[in-house]
Amino acid sequence: MVVLNKYKKIQESLGIIGRSEGIREVIEQIMSVAPTNISVLITGESGVGKEIVAKAIHQLSPRNGKQMISVNMGAIPEGLLESELFGHERGAFTGAIAMKKGYFELADGGTIFLDEIGETPLQTQVKLLRVLETGEFMRVGSGALRKVSVRVIAATNRDLSSMVQHNQFRKDLYYRLKAVSINIPPLRQRREDILPLMEHFLNETIRENKIEFAGFTPDALSIIENYHWPGNIRELKNFVESVTVLSAGKKVNAEFVRSHLKYYEEEPETISALPMRVNKSVDQTERELIYKALLSLGVEMREMKAILVDLHNQIHQPVNRGDFEDASWNREVQPIEEMEKQMVKRAMQKFHGNKRKAANALKISERTLYRKLKEYEIE
Ligand SMILES: Nc1ncnc2c1ncn2[C@@H]1O[C@H](COP(=O)(O)OP(=O)(O)OP(=O)(O)O)[C@@H](O)[C@H]1O
Numbered sequence: 001m002v003v004l005n006k007y008k009k010i011q012e013s014l015g016i017i018g019r020s021e022g023i024r025e026v027i028e029q030i031m032s033v034a035p036t037n038i039s040v041l042i043t044g045e046s047g048v049g050k051e052i053v054a055k056a057i058h059q060l061s062p063r064n065g066k067q068m069i070s071v072n073m074g075a076i077p078e079g080l081l082e083s084e085l086f087g088h089e090r091g092a093f094t095g096a097i098a099m100k101k102g103y104f105e106l107a108d109g110g111t112i113f114l115d116e117i118g119e120t121p122l123q124t125q126v127k128l129l130r131v132l133e134t135g136e137f138m139r140v141g142s143g144a145l146r147k148v149s150v151r152v153i154a155a156t157n158r159d160l161s162s163m164v165q166h167n168q169f170r171k172d173l174y175y176r177l178k179a180v181s182i183n184i185p186p187l188r189q190r191r192e193d194i195l196p197l198m199e200h201f202l203n204e205t206i207r208e209n210k211i212e213f214a215g216f217t218p219d220a221l222s223i224i225e226n227y228h229w230p231g232n233i234r235e236l237k238n239f240v241e242s243v244t245v246l247s248a249g250k251k252v253n254a255e256f257v258r259s260h261l262k263y264y265e266e267e268p269e270t271i272s273a274l275p276m277r278v279n280k281s282v283d284q285t286e287r288e289l290i291y292k293a294l295l296s297l298g299v300e301m302r303e304m305k306a307i308l309v310d311l312h313n314q315i316h317q318p319v320n321r322g323d324f325e326d327a328s329w330n331r332e333v334q335p336i337e338e339m340e341k342q343m344v345k346r347a348m349q350k351f352h353g354n355k356r357k358a359a360n361a362l363k364i365s366e367r368t369l370y371r372k373l374k375e376y377e378i379e
Pocket residue numbers: 015016017018044045046047048049050051052053157197233234237353
């Protein structure tokens with residue numbers, strides 16, 4: 001009982017919800033590693049809570065008076081990465097009109113969170129290893145060594161050990177980073193957490209939106225508890241938010257839940273097998289995926305058009321059908337940028353947030369995908 005209370009208090013202060021054995025182990029690891037300066041590697045599928053765990057480590061550490069700087073290693077263009085991390089001197093390269101401190105200097109005394117560490121280019125990995133080992137680095141365009149005291153926490157949803165085997169990630173950096181590694185299990189392996197998490201997000205949504213919520217029917221709850229949640233806690237959070245808002249004060253039943261769970265019909269095996277296990281060339285599979293995405297986008301646009309017709313009819317009755325047909329046709333012509341945004345969104349949904357697979361399907365590099373996600377503010 002005393003032990004349970006201990007977890008409860010800590011979890012409340014950190015905002016980490018869950019009562020499963022899996023999440024307790026994670027909390028246990030957070031508590032034992034937080035007071036030290038050891039670097040930590042956090043692994044787990046997309047949306048499991050890697051960032052929230054990194055924040056918890058910093059919050060419970062003696063460095064909590066200073067800031068934790070989060071850097072997404074995949075989102076920064078390769079050519080700028082080192083100057084962002086280590087800073088640069090004035091005139092170090094075209095456009096470097098003034099000296100700029102890098103994240104390591106800014107995080108001195110605090111923590112740096114290197115998210116998507118698997119995206120770090122090999123040449124930058126060497127420099128990261130040096131900061132990790134000695135705290136030393138050089139600003140771009142300077143020969144002077146600088147020293148900082150920064151605690152490093154890294155995260156990835158990629159299999160770094162297999163990247164090491166394929167020479168895509170330095171072995172020495174890998175071992176240095178994973179001095180302690182915390183693996184966060186996917187939600188489907190800790191189903192006891194689903195209801196408490198749901199309650200938490202429900203209360204949050206109700207409070208923020210000032211809406212009424214009538215609750216779920218028992219069979220709706222059972223679907224939620226048995227669903228495989230490929231997008232993990234992020235997917236659960238988004239689901240709760242949309243269902244609460246769309247339920248319009250009515251009790252949510254099984255059918256409503258089913259229609260709002262994106263991957264309800266898909267078996268987990270089929271999902272993890274896409275697109276590789278299919279006995280077709282990767283090219284062909286990708287092309288099919290893009291066609292499918294385009295097709296369902298078409299369906300959505302038709303649905304939107306129908307809604308618009310309805311709205312228009314409500315506002316302007318009687319309506320001159322011919323005129324409206326013209327207007328709605330014009331609406332179908334979307335700015336290319338909007339189409340691109342929708343396509344990127346769709347690919348991210350299709351691959352449950354797996355950026356590598358989404359980038360492959362869109363035939364763009366992962367770095368370009370990161371840039372587009374940021375640009376279009378897609379989570
Ligand atoms: N145990 C938890 N309790 C409460 N909220 C959680 C928990 N785990 C995750 N969340 C919430 O779920 C969302 C996703 O978590 P987070 O961003 O930490 O995941 P991630 O593993 O970093 O995902 P990605 O790999 O996509 O970057 C966030 O809004 C976070 O606050």
